[in-house]
Amino acid sequence: MKRHEDKTMLxxxxxxxxxxxxxxxxxxxxxxxxxVDIDGRKLEERVRTLRDSGFxxxxxxxxxxxxxxxxxxxxxxxxxxxxxxxxxNNAGIEGELAPTHLYKIEEFxxxxxxxxxxxxxxxxxxxxxxxxxxxxxxxxxASIGSERGLAGACAYNAAKHGAVGLTRTAASEVAxxxxxxxCVMPGVxxxxxxxxxxxxMFDDVEAGMKKLGEVAxxxxxxxxxxxxxxxxxxxxxxxxxxxxxxxxxxxxALATIRNxx
Numbered sequence: 001m002k003r004h005e006d007k008t009m010l011x012x013x014x015x016x017x018x019x020x021x022x023x024x025x026x027x028x029x030x031x032x033x034x035x036v037d038i039d040g041r042k043l044e045e046r047v048r049t050l051r052d053s054g055f056x057x058x059x060x061x062x063x064x065x066x067x068x069x070x071x072x073x074x075x076x077x078x079x080x081x082x083x084x085x086x087x088x089n090n091a092g093i094e095g096e097l098a099p100t101h102l103y104k105i106e107e108f109x110x111x112x113x114x115x116x117x118x119x120x121x122x123x124x125x126x127x128x129x130x131x132x133x134x135x136x137x138x139x140x141x142a143s144i145g146s147e148r149g150l151a152g153a154c155a156y157n158a159a160k161h162g163a164v165g166l167t168r169t170a171a172s173e174v175a176x177x178x179x180x181x182x183c184v185m186p187g188v189x190x191x192x193x194x195x196x197x198x199x200x201m202f203d204d205v206e207a208g209m210k211k212l213g214e215v216a217x218x219x220x221x222x223x224x225x226x227x228x229x230x231x232x233x234x235x236x237x238x239x240x241x242x243x244x245x246x247x248x249x250x251x252x253a254l255a256t257i258r259n260x261x
Contacts, residue, residue: 002030008081013091017191021224027055064091065118074125086235097152115159134178171244187250216251
């Protein structure tokens with residue numbers, strides 16, 4: 001029997017690299033998956049790709065930082081899926097890079113609005129049905145930026161530190177009601193979001209990718225499906241005793257200070 005046979009899964013930021021890779025893994029492991037993203041055109045392409053591969057997938061276009069639209073995707077999930085067994089609360093943006101003392105206030109507000117408030121809204125409107133049913137699992141997307149400072153990314157880092165706090169708080173509130181909440185902390189993963197940051201940091205994106213890959217003890221950047229496989233596990237019954245945890249998926253970047261560079 002497949003890991004997620006007869007399960008329903010909801011994924012936000014699903015048109016992005018990590019969101020789509022995870023959606024594909026969940027579908028391949030037997031789940032019916034609802035993909036949510038603000039980019040309707042790309043979302044439609046992603047859903048079509050899964051369906052063409054024989055998987056059970058549906059899409060819902062929504063801005064995950066807009067309360068009314070979050071209510072909309074949560075209600076649509078219940079209407080179309082019946083219930084949600086697993087929720088990958090993943091939507092986010094990288095934001096502009098600039099020193100904290102020069103950072104634009106409106107950009108700080110925008111990044112916090114999407115990355116932190118959007119995550120809270122997902123929890124606020126998806127958790128109630130899980131709590132009512134007495135079962136479910138949630139994985140939030142944090143970052144290794146939840147543990148370290150990254151020069152120029154004050155808004156992103158503040159939001160991702162907050163993601164861990166939201167995860168731990170929600171986990172402590174709903175665990176005895178049968179629901180688990182964890183988060184993953186991806187490191188340097190090869191995604192369009194990373195490329196966007198590299199374009200701001202380096203003249204040569206490929207050279208920048210290699211340089212950032214050296215942060216990990218595995219000496220390379222990670223791939224989206226390497227995140228998706230961990231998310232799939234955390235959403236599964238196999239992780240039944242994992243709650244309030246933050247899982248590093250960073251090639252060992254946070255584990256040590258490299259001495260061979």
